[in-house]
Amino acid sequence: MRPPLVLADPAGGADDLSGDALIQGYLDMLAAERGAAANTLSAYRRDLADYLGVLTQAGHDPVRIEAAPVRAYMADLETRGLSPASAARRLSCIRGFHRFLYAEGFAEGDPSAPVAAPRKGRTLPKVLSVAEVDALLAAARRRVEADGTGRSRRMLCLIELLYATGLRVSELIALPRAAGATRERYLVVKGKGGRERLVPLTEMARGAMRDHLAHLPADGPWLFPADSESGHLTRQAFARDLKDVAAAAGLRPDRVSPHVLRHAFASHLLQNGADLRIVQELLGHADIATTQIYTHVLDERLKGMVRDLHPLSDAEEAD
Numbered sequence: 001m002r003p004p005l006v007l008a009d010p011a012g013g014a015d016d017l018s019g020d021a022l023i024q025g026y027l028d029m030l031a032a033e034r035g036a037a038a039n040t041l042s043a044y045r046r047d048l049a050d051y052l053g054v055l056t057q058a059g060h061d062p063v064r065i066e067a068a069p070v071r072a073y074m075a076d077l078e079t080r081g082l083s084p085a086s087a088a089r090r091l092s093c094i095r096g097f098h099r100f101l102y103a104e105g106f107a108e109g110d111p112s113a114p115v116a117a118p119r120k121g122r123t124l125p126k127v128l129s130v131a132e133v134d135a136l137l138a139a140a141r142r143r144v145e146a147d148g149t150g151r152s153r154r155m156l157c158l159i160e161l162l163y164a165t166g167l168r169v170s171e172l173i174a175l176p177r178a179a180g181a182t183r184e185r186y187l188v189v190k191g192k193g194g195r196e197r198l199v200p201l202t203e204m205a206r207g208a209m210r211d212h213l214a215h216l217p218a219d220g221p222w223l224f225p226a227d228s229e230s231g232h233l234t235r236q237a238f239a240r241d242l243k244d245v246a247a248a249a250g251l252r253p254d255r256v257s258p259h260v261l262r263h264a265f266a267s268h269l270l271q272n273g274a275d276l277r278i279v280q281e282l283l284g285h286a287d288i289a290t291t292q293i294y295t296h297v298l299d300e301r302l303k304g305m306v307r308d309l310h311p312l313s314d315a316e317e318a319d
Helices: 019-034 038-057 067-079 084-103 130-147 150-165 169-173 177-181 203-214 235-248 258-271 276-283 288-309 313-318
Strands: 186-190 196-200
Touching: 019 038, 019 084, 038 067, 038 084, 067 084, 130 150, 130 235, 130 258, 150 169, 150 196, 150 203, 150 235, 150 258, 169 235, 169 258, 177 203, 196 276, 235 258, 258 276
Parallel strands: none
Antiparallel strands: 186 196
């Protein structure tokens, strides 16, 4: 359990706290209690720095404000061109921050509680068809056959793994070297919040990992090592190389990204009869609501079942 948070001399109280200290205290709590990932903490730091910067410029103290300045900030985000989805995520971050200040005794209330979230339209994820994923894989295989380089083998391995497992790109690029030598038909992955889950491996994915591993240098902790600060492949480099393969496959590069392949994994499972709860587990979603963006696939499947199986459907077509 995290010890009581002390950000300043208790005699000084909240008046002695800088905005940076408040943000750091909140991020420390997220890291210690919820296992927030480094990318999440970095995004929250940027969002909160922007929020507190606007409050400070307007002469507001974050530990004493009421709802009006929070609403004004949300309205300002709209004028800056943030999408409703991005603004809603920003408000979620702000709410967590103010709840933290209240829980720790730095504020007397939560001014964000009465602020309504922006209305989000129901945007469906970009999805590739099975034929398009096949074309992507075929293009990656042709590159391996053509040049046999370690980079081509790595890309084929990445695509096979991503489509077989539905991993987040941050989980994929940071796989340990030991994952490539597994004899199991699954991987144990540590996702958001430090939660572990099992993801299945196809024989094609296992074969691509073995082939990639055989062409790696003898040492190193990562399955996809690279000359980067982390020591492994970056998400930006993977996304760039994936678009090159997409172009070679005759696909529009702007339609293809690591996240789109994760969507394809989920959508194709549902199209073939998988249960939404199972897909939730495989994707590592803590809340089923996050997975329900794929219910359009279920809607189409149900319509097809009624059309194919209902005893009156043939009669209706005859009419």
